[in-house]
Amino acid sequence: MSNPSSSWIAQFNPGDRVEISPRDPGFRGSWYAGTVVRREAKNTNRYVVEYDQLYEDESGEKLLQETLDWIQLRPPPPPPEKKVQFKFEDEVEAFYSDGWWEGAIITEHSGGKFAVFLRGFEEQIVFEEKDLRLPVQWVKGKWEPRFEQVQREKEVS
Known part of the structure; x- marks a missing residue:
């Protein structure tokens, strides 16, 4: 995959906090907190990320790392500017x-x-x-x- 030429494509650096949208069918519609570990050298549109709370195995000793496309990452959203009043159908x-x-x-x-x-x-x-x-x-x-x-x-x- 070649580098898209659009200047707005997110660029992340090692240590950046991100939210990760896994592509696995059981995770669609979800965002998980994590950190950028590194950017791939051969394909600069892909990043190695580490999840904050997902682990590689049942023992919970090693945090899960995955290599993902830039489109699956975003910065953590900012806090709301004012208190949200949630209601039915929101x-x-x-x-x-x-x-x-x-x-x-x-x-x-x-x-x-x-x-x-x-x-x-x-x-x-x-x-x-x-x-x-x-x-x-x-x-x-x-x-x-x-x-x-x-x-x-x-x-x-």
Whole structure:
């Protein structure tokens, strides 16, 4: 694969904190925290990354390292500018099984808890507000809200 000529393609350096989107079918729609170990010399669009909380084996002694395409990496998203008021039908990412997973709020519970349907698991799980975030997209080198978020903000205005 040749180097794309677009200047906006993410360039990561060893030690950079990233979120990783694995391509394995059981991990679609998820993002995991990790660190860039190095960039491949022969294919500069590929990086060796190490996950923060995924391990190579059941013993949990050696963190998993993978070589991935640049498109599977992004910087960690910035914290929200203001407190998010989650509500029914919001598209969210929920922290579950060591990563952030795509889902939608299907029920609001008392005490700041929400039932979320996680697409990757095809099940409903109750989360505390602290384990939810609004999804954002890393597009051409900058963070952008997803379409649903833009629509929601227009409705509130």
